[in-house]
Amino acid sequence: MSVTLAVGGGGRETEEFIKNFILPLFKIRSLGSVGLDDLEDGAAVPIGDNKYLVVSVDSYTVSPPFFPGGDIGKLAATGSLNDVAVMGAEPKALMDAIIVEEGFKLSDLKTILKSMSEVTNSLNVALLGGDTKVMPKGSVDKIVISTVGIGIAEGPLLTLDRGEPGDKVLVTGPVGDHGATILALQFGLQVKTLKSDVRPVWPAVKALREALGEDLKAAKDPTRGGLAMALNELAERSKTTVYVEEARVPIREAVKEYAEMLGVEPLALASEGQAVFVVKGDRAEEALEVLRKAGFEEAAIIGELRKGKPGYVISRTPVGGLRLLEKPSGELVPRIC
Amino acid sequence: MSVTLAVGGGGRETEEFIKNFILPLFKIRSLGSVGLDDLEDGAAVPIGDNKYLVVSVDSYTVSPPFFPGGDIGKLAATGSLNDVAVMGAEPKALMDAIIVEEGFKLSDLKTILKSMSEVTNSLNVALLGGDTKVMPKGSVDKIVISTVGIGIAEGPLLTLDRGEPGDKVLVTGPVGDHGATILALQFGLQVKTLKSDVRPVWPAVKALREALGEDLKAAKDPTRGGLAMALNELAERSKTTVYVEEARVPIREAVKEYAEMLGVEPLALASEGQAVFVVKGDRAEEALEVLRKAGFEEAAIIGELRKGKPGYVISRTPVGGLRLLEKPSGELVPRIC
Ligand SMILES: Nc1ncnc2c1ncn2[C@@H]1O[C@H](COP(=O)(O)OP(=O)(O)OP(=O)(O)O)[C@@H](O)[C@H]1O
Ligand SMILES: Nc1ncnc2c1ncn2[C@@H]1O[C@H](COP(=O)(O)OP(=O)(O)OP(=O)(O)O)[C@@H](O)[C@H]1O
Ligand SMILES: [Mg+2]
Ligand SMILES: [Mg+2]
Ligand SMILES: [Mg+2]
Ligand SMILES: [Mg+2]
Ligand SMILES: [Mg+2]
Ligand SMILES: [Mg+2]
Numbered sequence: 001m002s003v004t005l006a007v008g009g010g011g012r013e014t015e016e017f018i019k020n021f022i023l024p025l026f027k028i029r030s031l032g033s034v035g036l037d038d039l040e041d042g043a044a045v046p047i048g049d050n051k052y053l054v055v056s057v058d059s060y061t062v063s064p065p066f067f068p069g070g071d072i073g074k075l076a077a078t079g080s081l082n083d084v085a086v087m088g089a090e091p092k093a094l095m096d097a098i099i100v101e102e103g104f105k106l107s108d109l110k111t112i113l114k115s116m117s118e119v120t121n122s123l124n125v126a127l128l129g130g131d132t133k134v135m136p137k138g139s140v141d142k143i144v145i146s147t148v149g150i151g152i153a154e155g156p157l158l159t160l161d162r163g164e165p166g167d168k169v170l171v172t173g174p175v176g177d178h179g180a181t182i183l184a185l186q187f188g189l190q191v192k193t194l195k196s197d198v199r200p201v202w203p204a205v206k207a208l209r210e211a212l213g214e215d216l217k218a219a220k221d222p223t224r225g226g227l228a229m230a231l232n233e234l235a236e237r238s239k240t241t242v243y244v245e246e247a248r249v250p251i252r253e254a255v256k257e258y259a260e261m262l263g264v265e266p267l268a269l270a271s272e273g274q275a276v277f278v279v280k281g282d283r284a285e286e287a288l289e290v291l292r293k294a295g296f297e298e299a300a301i302i303g304e305l306r307k308g309k310p311g312y313v314i315s316r317t318p319v320g321g322l323r324l325l326e327k328p329s330g331e332l333v334p335r336i337c
Numbered sequence: 338m339s340v341t342l343a344v345g346g347g348g349r350e351t352e353e354f355i356k357n358f359i360l361p362l363f364k365i366r367s368l369g370s371v372g373l374d375d376l377e378d379g380a381a382v383p384i385g386d387n388k389y390l391v392v393s394v395d396s397y398t399v400s401p402p403f404f405p406g407g408d409i410g411k412l413a414a415t416g417s418l419n420d421v422a423v424m425g426a427e428p429k430a431l432m433d434a435i436i437v438e439e440g441f442k443l444s445d446l447k448t449i450l451k452s453m454s455e456v457t458n459s460l461n462v463a464l465l466g467g468d469t470k471v472m473p474k475g476s477v478d479k480i481v482i483s484t485v486g487i488g489i490a491e492g493p494l495l496t497l498d499r500g501e502p503g504d505k506v507l508v509t510g511p512v513g514d515h516g517a518t519i520l521a522l523q524f525g526l527q528v529k530t531l532k533s534d535v536r537p538v539w540p541a542v543k544a545l546r547e548a549l550g551e552d553l554k555a556a557k558d559p560t561r562g563g564l565a566m567a568l569n570e571l572a573e574r575s576k577t578t579v580y581v582e583e584a585r586v587p588i589r590e591a592v593k594e595y596a597e598m599l600g601v602e603p604l605a606l607a608s609e610g611q612a613v614f615v616v617k618g619d620r621a622e623e624a625l626e627v628l629r630k631a632g633f634e635e636a637a638i639i640g641e642l643r644k645g646k647p648g649y650v651i652s653r654t655p656v657g658g659l660r661l662l663e664k665p666s667g668e669l670v671p672r673i674c
Binding site: 005 | 338339340341342343344345346351354355358359362363364365366367368372373377379380382384385390392393394395396398400429430432433434435436437438439440441442443444446447450451453454457458461462463464465466467468469470471472473475476477478481483485487671672
């Protein structure tokens with residue numbers, strides 16, 4: 001048996017790999033708050049009264065490393081800080097571990113580092129340290145970067161298990177832009193109408209948290225596996241059925257077209273600058289206003305949590321039928337992020 | 338201009354790259370304690386009275402991934418926890434980000450994960466989460482792993498700038514075993530007499546800290562760049578001259594022989610299971626006893642800090658001459674760790 005691309009797809013097979021091969025080996029899996037068993041966006045270390053240090057790590061292997069809307073530096077800094085933000089923590093620090101191929105252009109590396117610094121500088125996030133390794137030519141394709149996001153959260157962490165029947169689901173904007181862009185590039189297609197959405201989501205979390213307090217229940221960044229995976233995780237962890245109105249899910253025409261052309265589920269395409277939120281039902285309209293005012297103008301209410309078969313995501317299609325929106329599985333797209 | 342292997346060697350060029358290309362880009366470089374500018378083994382986040390959360394990240398690209406004495410899993414878990422330990426922090430948690438090549442044997446991956454878990458389990462360290470990516474065949478050589486070590490320190494942190502003239506330098510055991518082993522394997526040599534030293538150094542730090550309190554000043558793990566790099570960093574940061582008695586530096590015959598055969602400075606070879614300590618001069622003998630009792634039987638006092646030209650490392654060779662022990666530079670060995 002050997003490792004397949006699907007194990008790294010961020011969908012069903014990734015989850016199974018983690019549950020079957022990683023979890024059972026490790027005796028201790030939390031420090032008293034969110035840890036490995038929770039399969040959340042980040043882990044939390046209690047550091048005082050209702051205060052947590054939130055940490056998250058991701059490796060970024062995106063190919064190509066430069067793409068419309070950003071590059072691997074912007075992506076790597078943003079991604080791990082987004083994982084921290086959707087736990088409800090203000091991003092405070094980043095660490096980066098770079099593995100670059102011998103012969104990589106120094107000017108490209110500088111551009112990538114600059115992109116990374118633009119993200120941290122704009123969020124007043126500190127770069128605390130990192131690691132730099134060079135692999136001989138041919139042993140790694142160009143560059144991969146791992147980053148650690150570190151943040152501080154006061155008060156309830158935005159974990160998916162806090163969702164309850166009656167809560168509404170919002171998204172900050174059109175989904176799938178990043179995934180569609182990289183996919184198209186990998187297929188050698190023109191991507192004039194596509195652009196990665198990579199951007200920090202902390203401003204959205206912050207605004208909602210300030211406005212809604214504890215009525216902001218949960219958040220998740222729909223990266224690998226896209227909205228489909230995020231909603232499935234939400235349904236499972238909150239033990240509800242998630243209903244989505246597909247007509248309300250913001251998604252660009254170009255993304256739909258590329259997804260159709262390439263035969264992939266658009267709702268399984270990764271976003272790198274969006275967040276999914278769960279809010280108390282009666283605060284949903286207010287939350288939408290808050291998001292729009294915070295600069296997330298294309299935000300939308302896309303569905304709700306209901307009693308029903310726990311762990312299912314039901315989608316009402318634009319023509320009115322119902323379909324089960326399943327966890328993405330299979331190869332999807334390697335090196336999307 | 339393009340990236341050379343030397344940039345990833347952990348010696349002079351790595352340091353220059355970080356100082357010239359990374360530091361200037363980032364506006365914020367600490368959260369009020371040890372941060373990027375300090376170029377220490379880890380960074381520290383103050384979390385209370387004289388209490389710090391210490392974080393460190395490293396990528397491990399070792400080739401081959403299985404070697405006498407360990408594998409990339411053992412190395413990746415140990416390495417980042419050692420960086421945390423030599424800051425004076427008790428290792429509490431680990432996170433891992435795995436990038437594996439499509440087609441890698443699942444049984445090998447399981448072995449690697451098991452090795453990782455043996456390290457964390459033995460130290461009562463939690464695995465809090467991680468990331469799993471698969472790269473298509475040919476785009477990465479087998480497997481690379483990044484790990485984040487997280488620990489808690491109760492003040493003072495063991496930073497190199499605490500060293501003063503009169504302090505003594507100790508090492509936990511023979512240096513260069515890991516580097517020599519990997520180097521020999523890469524050159525296709527028999528390594529029957531060589532074995533990586535990879536092991537956690539926390540027990541040594543803990544024992545010394547308990548026995549010496551504030552008289553334990555500083556610690557460092559002599560990984561890439563070996564003892565030579567570690568002592569140079571110590572001399573620079575403590576603004577002293579470090580004197581070493583080469584005859585007292587524990588180093589195995591086999592390591593010396595391989596180093597000579599391959600034309601490398603043995604004191605520049607990486608250790609992955611040793612720590613260098615700086616202690617108040619009059620506590621050195623006691624420190625040595627403590628280390629031996631804690632299981633580090635081959636520990637030795639190898640030198641001292643003196644007033645003199647700051648930043649220099651002077652070595653008294655076994656035949657009695659003096660030489661300048663310089664920062665390693667050049668290509669050294671890629672993928673040593
Ligand atoms: N190698 C691993 N070791 C430990 N935990 C892992 C590992 N890989 C993934 N996990 C855990 O599994 C969960 C899902 O990981 P995943 O990487 O899909 O989350 P994410 O970072 O939010 O998504 P993405 O990587 O697409 O940005 C997380 O809780 C993560 O900590
Ligand atoms: N890409 C990077 N970004 C930010 N800081 C970095 C980067 N690479 C290295 N550093 C910093 O430079 C210093 C030296 O790094 P280095 O990796 O040599 O230390 P180390 O981890 O103790 O050694 P080794 O990697 O050999 O185990 C550390 O303080 C580290 O945080
Ligand atoms: Mg996430
Ligand atoms: Mg992520
Ligand atoms: Mg390092
Ligand atoms: Mg170190
Ligand atoms: Mg290290
Ligand atoms: Mg991840």
